[in-house]
Amino acid sequence: MGCNKKALGALIGSVFMAGATQVLAGSSASMMANTCAGCHGTNGQSAGPASPNLAGISESYFNDSMKAFKEGTRPATIMDRIAKGYSDEQIETMATFFAGQPVYKAMVPHDAAKAKAGAETYDKSCAKCHDEGGSLPGDDAGILAGQWLPWLEYSMADFKAGNREMPKKMAKQVEKLSDAEIEAVLHYFAGQK
Amino acid sequence: MANFTRRKFLQVTGGAVAVSSLGFPAIVGAASKKVVVVGGGVGGATAAKYIRMADSSIDVTLIEPNTEYYTCFMSNEVLSGHRTMDSIKVTYEGLKGHGINVVHDTVTDIDAAGKKVMTAGGQTFAYDRCIVAPGISFANNIEGYDEAAMKSMPHAWKAGEQTVILRKQLEAMDDGGVVAIAAPPNPFRCPPGPYERACQIAMYLRAKKPKSKLIILDAKDKFSKQGLFMQAFERHHAGIVEWVSAEKGGKVTRVDAATNTLYVGDTAHKVAVANVIPAQTAGAIAIKAGLTDDKGWCPIDGRTFESTIHKNVHVIGDASVANPLPKSGYAANSEGKVAAAAVVDLLNGREPGDPALVNTCYSVVGPHDAISVAKVYDLKDGKLNAVEGSGGLTSADSSPEMRAREEEYAYSWFANIKKDSWG
Numbered sequence: 134m135g136c137n138k139k140a141l142g143a144l145i146g147s148v149f150m151a152g153a154t155q156v157l158a159g160s161s162a163s164m165m166a167n168t169c170a171g172c173h174g175t176n177g178q179s180a181g182p183a184s185p186n187l188a189g190i191s192e193s194y195f196n197d198s199m200k201a202f203k204e205g206t207r208p209a210t211i212m213d214r215i216a217k218g219y220s221d222e223q224i225e226t227m228a229t230f231f232a233g234q235p236v237y238k239a240m241v242p243h244d245a246a247k248a249k250a251g252a253e254t255y256d257k258s259c260a261k262c263h264d265e266g267g268s269l270p271g272d273d274a275g276i277l278a279g280q281w282l283p284w285l286e287y288s289m290a291d292f293k294a295g296n297r298e299m300p301k302k303m304a305k306q307v308e309k310l311s312d313a314e315i316e317a318v319l320h321y322f323a324g325q326k
Numbered sequence: 327m328a329n330f331t332r333r334k335f336l337q338v339t340g341g342a343v344a345v346s347s348l349g350f351p352a353i354v355g356a357a358s359k360k361v362v363v364v365g366g367g368v369g370g371a372t373a374a375k376y377i378r379m380a381d382s383s384i385d386v387t388l389i390e391p392n393t394e395y396y397t398c399f400m401s402n403e404v405l406s407g408h409r410t411m412d413s414i415k416v417t418y419e420g421l422k423g424h425g426i427n428v429v430h431d432t433v434t435d436i437d438a439a440g441k442k443v444m445t446a447g448g449q450t451f452a453y454d455r456c457i458v459a460p461g462i463s464f465a466n467n468i469e470g471y472d473e474a475a476m477k478s479m480p481h482a483w484k485a486g487e488q489t490v491i492l493r494k495q496l497e498a499m500d501d502g503g504v505v506a507i508a509a510p511p512n513p514f515r516c517p518p519g520p521y522e523r524a525c526q527i528a529m530y531l532r533a534k535k536p537k538s539k540l541i542i543l544d545a546k547d548k549f550s551k552q553g554l555f556m557q558a559f560e561r562h563h564a565g566i567v568e569w570v571s572a573e574k575g576g577k578v579t580r581v582d583a584a585t586n587t588l589y590v591g592d593t594a595h596k597v598a599v600a601n602v603i604p605a606q607t608a609g610a611i612a613i614k615a616g617l618t619d620d621k622g623w624c625p626i627d628g629r630t631f632e633s634t635i636h637k638n639v640h641v642i643g644d645a646s647v648a649n650p651l652p653k654s655g656y657a658a659n660s661e662g663k664v665a666a667a668a669v670v671d672l673l674n675g676r677e678p679g680d681p682a683l684v685n686t687c688y689s690v691v692g693p694h695d696a697i698s699v700a701k702v703y704d705l706k707d708g709k710l711n712a713v714e715g716s717g718g719l720t721s722a723d724s725s726p727e728m729r730a731r732e733e734e735y736a737y738s739w740f741a742n743i744k745k746d747s748w749g
Contacts, residue, residue, distance in 0.1 A: 160682040160704070167376070167663045168684035168702075171656050171743040172735070180745045183731070184738035210720070210732045211686060211698050218684075218702025218716025283734050 165223060166230035178237040183283040189236030191270040195228035196221075198275075208296045236268055238279020243323040251321030254314045258306040266325040278325035285319040359384045359673045362443050362453040364433045364611060366390030368397070368655045369643030370459030371421060372662030372747045373669075378424040380670045387427040387451055389443065393418070395748075396485035398516060399655045400740050403690065404489050405482070405496060406526035414485060420749040436615035438636035455669045458617060458624075458633075459643045459662070460609025462515050462653075465622065467545075467605040468508070468581055475583035479600040482523075483515060495599045496530060502537035503598025506588055508578040509544040513623070514606045515644045515653045517550035518699070521569075522689035523601070525555070528563035529692065542569045543588060543595065544576040545605070550652075551689060554697045554720060562692035578602070608645035615639075623647045628710040630668035630678050631661055640665045650712040651703055656739075657685045659747055660703075681705050685717075688736035696732040697724075 166177070169187065173179050177187030187195070201207035202216035203224075219227070259267070267277030277285065291297040292307065293315075299307060307315070359381075363374045366388055374388045396414050403409040418428045431445040436456060443451045464481065471479070480491040496505065505527055509520040524542050531538045540563075548571075549555070559567045570576035580589040587596045607613065607622030617624045617633050624641040626633055626648065631640045642648075642665050643658035651657040660683040668678040683703040690696045701717035703710055720732065 160680040164664075164667060164679060165682040168660055168682055170746045171659050171684070172686060172739050174742045175746045175749070179738065180741040182737055182741065183734035184742060210724075210728055210735055211700050214700050214717045215684065215686070215702060218713040281738075283731075287731055 159223070159226075162226045162230040165219075165227045169227075176234050176237075177231050178234075179239060179281060181239060181241065181281045183281050183287075185280055185284045186237045186239055186276065187231045188234040189270050190231055190276050191273050192225070192228040192232045193273045194270070194275050195231055196224055197273075199224040199227075206298075208291045232270065236270060236276055236278075238268065238276075238325055239281060240326075241279060241282055241323040243282055243320045245324065247317045247320035248324035249321075251314075251317035251319070254310065254318045255321050258310060259318060262300075262302065263322075267322050268325060277322040280322060282319060282323040285322055289315060289319060358454060360453050361386045361455050361457065361669060361673075362451045363388040363457045363459065364436070364443060365459035365461060365609070365643075366392070366395060366418060366421075366428070367459055367461050367643060367658065368743070368747045369658035369662045370457065371418075372659045373457045373459065373640075373642060373666045374421055374426045375424050375747070376663050376666035377670055378426060380666065381674065382425060384670065384673060385427070386425070387429060388418070388421060389429045389431055389433050389445065389451070390418070391430060391432045392486075393430050396489065397655070397740075397744065398483070398485045398519070399743070401482070401485040401489045402519070402523045402526040404485075405493050405523060406530040407493075408526070408529075411490060414489075416744055416748045418748070420745075433611050434614070436611070436617075436636075436639065438615065438639055441638060453638070454673060455638055455640065457631075457640045457642060457662075457665055457669065458612060458615070458645070459641075459658070460612045460645045462606040462608065462644050463610045463613070465605040465607050467511070468578055468602065470581045470583065471602055471604055475581060475602070478583050479581060479586065479602045481603050482601060483519075483603050483606075492599070492601055496527065499535060499538065499598045501535040503535065504595075505531070505538065505540045505599040506595055506597040506601065507540065507542045508581075508588055508600070508602045509542055509546065509549070509576075510603045510605050511545040513649075513653060514603070517652055517654070518555070518687060518689045520544075520603060521549060521551070521555040522691065524567050524569075525558055525563060525689070525691040528559075528566045531566055532563070538566070538598075540567050541595070541597075542567070542576070543578050543590065544569065544571055545578070547571045547573050551697060551699055551719060553722060555689075555691065557722065558691035558695065558697070562695065606644075608641075612641065612645050617641055617645075619647070628705050628708065629681055630672070631665040632668070640669065648710055650701075651683060651685055651710060652687070654685055654687050655743060656687060657683070659743055660684055662747070681710075683710070686739065688732065688739055690733055690736055694730040694733050695726070696729060696736040698732055698736070 172184050173187045179186045199216045202212045292299050363370045374386050395416050431447040434446050435444045480488045482488040482492040575590050578588045587594050608618050608624050619625050624645050626646045631642050633639045642661040644653040664681040671678040686700040688696050688698045697720040699719050702713040
């Protein structure tokens with residue numbers, strides 16, 4: 134009776150029209166980041182044994198890594214192929230999701246004696262850039278603390294083989310270290326709680 | 327409807343004016359937000375968990391007959407003896423921890439008009455949105471392959487008791503016995519699965535039954551990751567594995583369970599162990615509920631995975647027509663998250679956002695040797711779309727070192743997808 138159907142129709146119509154002109158913003162950060170979880174764990178907390186944790190890594194480290202995978206400048210098994218599916222803007226959106234997660238250190242099986250020996254090497258050669266046991270996202274050097282050991286080993290093997298370029302400061306330090314010292318320091322990072 | 331004023335209109339529509347550009351009506355009121363998930367495989371479990379992670383005010387019930395679930399993925403490693411049944415077992419305790427009401431019962435029908443789900447145990451569950459993740463059922467493309475034949479010629483294409491039967495037959499077989507895998511026609515669950523299985527069984531044969539052979543009798547002329555598998559057959563399983571395409575006489579049309587014989591037309595293959603994988607359709611409940619098309623699979627809207635046949639019912643995983651996504655575990659996990667996000671949006675009067683999906687799939691083809699395929703998917707012109715230039719296969723000239731890494735990443739995939747879906 135008192136319902137003005139015409140006015141109601143016009144109201145609904147105007148709402149639809151307004152909506153129709155909006156440009157869709159693309160997939161949300163969580164929508165895209167959740168596709169990573171099948172290999173990197175829910176919210177980037179990996180259950181191992183090799184896939185690295187992504188939780189808490191800085192936006193710049195995530196962006197640099199994904200863009201390097203996409204361009205083929207970082208050795209990869211599968212990440213080069215997956216990274217090619219995203220625009221730089223999509224990568225930057227995903228980066229905000231993982232940077233927003235608390236840093237996650239997994240309980241990684243490692244050799245305690247090697248980790249202990251590695252602590253000395255760490256203090257001497259790594260701590261300047263990988264501060265607080267490699268657990269600070271602000272370093273923009275990736276989170277090394279509580280990372281899965283096989284991934285740390287693969288990464289170092291790629292650096293040593295010259296398949297992945299080391300920052301100059303890192304190259305200078307790595308050059309001075311024996312294989313045993315490097316192995317020990319990787320156990321040290323893996324063992325960080 | 328007296329005195330329907332504009333003010334009242336706004337009150338009634340609540341979150342109001344969240345009427346959408348794409349025609350998703352806003353949900354009126356916020357009293358009831360009930361979701362029923364049918365099926366506790368990888369898709370259903372993931373959807374249930376991700377709904378609760380996004381909005382803990384939504385009441386989620388997951389209905390699954392089994393109290394313990396065995397993953398199809400990595401079950402081929404049980405056949406080779408590389409892992410135990412226990413290692414592919416998951417429980418529903420993790421989902422209960424997310425506040426999901428887990429009910430162990432069998433869904434017998436879905437009343438889409440009345441928005442309710444009925445079970446064999448006589449229970450009825452009302453829903454606002456239903457997510458159906460029914461997996462697969464088997465078609466009758468092979469004469470003589472009935473329920474009884476499945477006990478002696480196991481398909482092992484749903485992990486569990488069937489996996490155990492096949493493993494025990496391999497163990498009991500005399501050295502020199504022939505194993506046959508009858509591979510199904512497209513489309514089917516886990517496209518690389520039969521060929522990874524051949525590799526896994528061949529590893530067992532080389533170690534324990536060196537005089538034995540394995541023959542793949544295929545209903546197809548080509549298959550997933552074919553080039554990489556053919557390389558792996560040569561690299562690791564030469565003299566053991568033989569693949570016979572459909573056109574070369576591989577298409578099994580009939581079996582005789584009494585004599586363990588597979589027939590390709592009139593040609594008989596009498597073997598020691600027969601692994602018969604029939605053609606497939608969507609799981610039985612999807613057919614019963616009228617969610618399937620004339621080919622036996624469930625058509626869906628790519629944005630929300632809502633059935634294009636029944637409103638308020640979403641279908642995910644192997645049963646859905648989600649191509650170009652394959653019928654894989656990772657795709658089901660990814661689809662579960664898209665459906666979960668859409669359901670959360672719809673129940674909160676929001677328009678569902680753009681979906682993003684990924685498939686990654688590993689096959690362990692030899693000792694410390696795995697290969698993979700991956701792809702990124704989005705929505706283009708309203709349809710699911712494989713992003714151009716993304717993904718693809720392990721390179722044919724990938725080094726042994728990189729393939730060994732892929733094996734470690736395959737096991738990482740397994741650990742993480744289990745935890746992401748059921749944990």
